[in-house]
Amino acid sequence: MFTLICQHLYGEQIGEYAVSQSIKEWNQNAFLWGVQGYEFLIFHRFLFWQSGIMLKSYTERFASLELSTILKAIDDYRQKKDTPVLRCYRLGLECRALLKEETEPFIQYGLYMLKQAHPKEQELSLRNKIETSLDIIMLRYLTGQLPIEFDMKQIFPKDETVQLEIASLYCYLLNILFDEKQELSVLLQATEDARKTCGMLNDRSTLKKSFFERMERGKEYKRRLSSYFRGINEGDAYDYANTYHAQWQWPMEDTTSRTDSYMDLFESAVEQSKHLLMNQKKEL
Numbered sequence: 390m391f392t393l394i395c396q397h398l399y400g401e402q403i404g405e406y407a408v409s410q411s412i413k414e415w416n417q418n419a420f421l422w423g424v425q426g427y428e429f430l431i432f433h434r435f436l437f438w439q440s441g442i443m444l445k446s447y448t449e450r451f452a453s454l455e456l457s458t459i460l461k462a463i464d465d466y467r468q469k470k471d472t473p474v475l476r477c478y479r480l481g482l483e484c485r486a487l488l489k490e491e492t493e494p495f496i497q498y499g500l501y502m503l504k505q506a507h508p509k510e511q512e513l514s515l516r517n518k519i520e521t522s523l524d525i526i527m528l529r530y531l532t533g534q535l536p537i538e539f540d541m542k543q544i545f546p547k548d549e550t551v552q553l554e555i556a557s558l559y560c561y562l563l564n565i566l567f568d569e570k571q572e573l574s575v576l577l578q579a580t581e582d583a584r585k586t587c588g589m590l591n592d593r594s595t596l597k598k599s600f601f602e603r604m605e606r607g608k609e610y611k612r613r614l615s616s617y618f619r620g621i622n623e624g625d626a627y628d629y630a631n632t633y634h635a636q637w638q639w640p641m642e643d644t645t646s647r648t649d650s651y652m653d654l655f656e657s658a659v660e661q662s663k664h665l666l667m668n669q670k671k672e673l
Contacts, residue, residue: 391520392520392523392524392527393520393524393541393587394524394525394527394528394536394539394541394544395488395520395524395527396424396425396544397424397543397544399424399484399662400417400420400424400481400484402531402659403420403424403662404417404421406666410666410667410670412670414473414476414673415477416473416551417477417546418546418548419473419475419477419478419548419551421481421544421545421546422478422481422546422555423477423478423480423485424482424485425481425485425544425545426451426482426485427452427559429555429579429583430444430448430451430579431445432582432585432586432587433445433578433579433582433583442575444575447567454566456482456483456486458566459482459562460479462561462562462565463475463479464479465565467479474550474551474554474555475554475558476673477673478551478554480666480669483662483665487658487661488662490658491654491655491657491658491661492651492655492658495631495637495639495649495651495654496516496519496520496523499519500515500516501641503515503518513616517616517617519629521616521618521620522623522627522629522630523629524619525619525620525622525623526629526630526632526651527651527652527655530630530652535621536592536620537594537621540588541587541591542584542587542588544587545587547584552580552581555576556573556576556580557573557576559576560573590617592618592619592620595621598615598619601614601615602615629651630651630652631649631651632652636648
């Protein structure tokens with residue numbers, strides 16, 4: 390389910406820096422959508438009572454492409470229509486890639502370790518567990534908040550102008566990159582579904598997570614619904630963020646060990662993104 394809160398907090402930090410650098414046409418909402426990447430498509434028709442065509446398969450197809458291919462297509466689109474929304478969204482995608490590059494090896498190592506400890510558990514649920522735990526930890530670390538105090542809907546900000554421009558952009562990208570056409574209304578629906586689904590992940594009483602945990606106890610599932618909810622804490626003793634700086638490596642056959650915590654990797658990505666922003670300041 391991705392490190393949704395981590396990516397949001399990451400976007401907030403970079404956005405604050407952008408404002409401090411007096412970037413006149415900075416659009417924070419567009420940037421926050423950008424740092425979540427094209428994954429908003431996975432939430433389209435995600436809830437079981439929603440019907441209609443689903444766009445989630447495009448998420449993997451975008452992931453299979455080089456970032457440079459996607460950015461070039463966006464730049465081609467901007468030749469006809471260039472706005473602060475598109476520029477900030479594009480930068481958000483680039484910054485998201487920096488965070489992923491820094492943290493994905495760490496997450497893969499954690500996934501390997503959890504698979505060793507829970508061999509019967511499905512990989513998707515274990516990865517969800519890692520990513521939601523990192524969300525809990527980083528929210529506490531950076532803001533002092535608990536997940537029950539955080540509105541998940543803000544991950545995809547409500548902004549009709551931004552959502553319309555993103556929907557229009559993705560109509561173009563699906564056509565250019567995959568030779569497939571989708572109606573603008575369907576892409577707009579995907580942006581709204583992302584907000585609705587994140588809203589459903591709000592669990593201020595923690596009853597939702599507890600309910601699904603009871604339902605799933607002793608059973609095997611490809612996708613444990615309980616793993617999508619963020620509890621008050623991580624719920625077990627595993628050091629998900631490596632706060633004690635234990636050695637790790639990825640790939641496992643790598644002979645070079647590292648001791649970085651997730652916080653170290655996160656902060657490294659923030660600094661890289663600040664440099665990227667300054668290099669593109671004139672274009673923004």
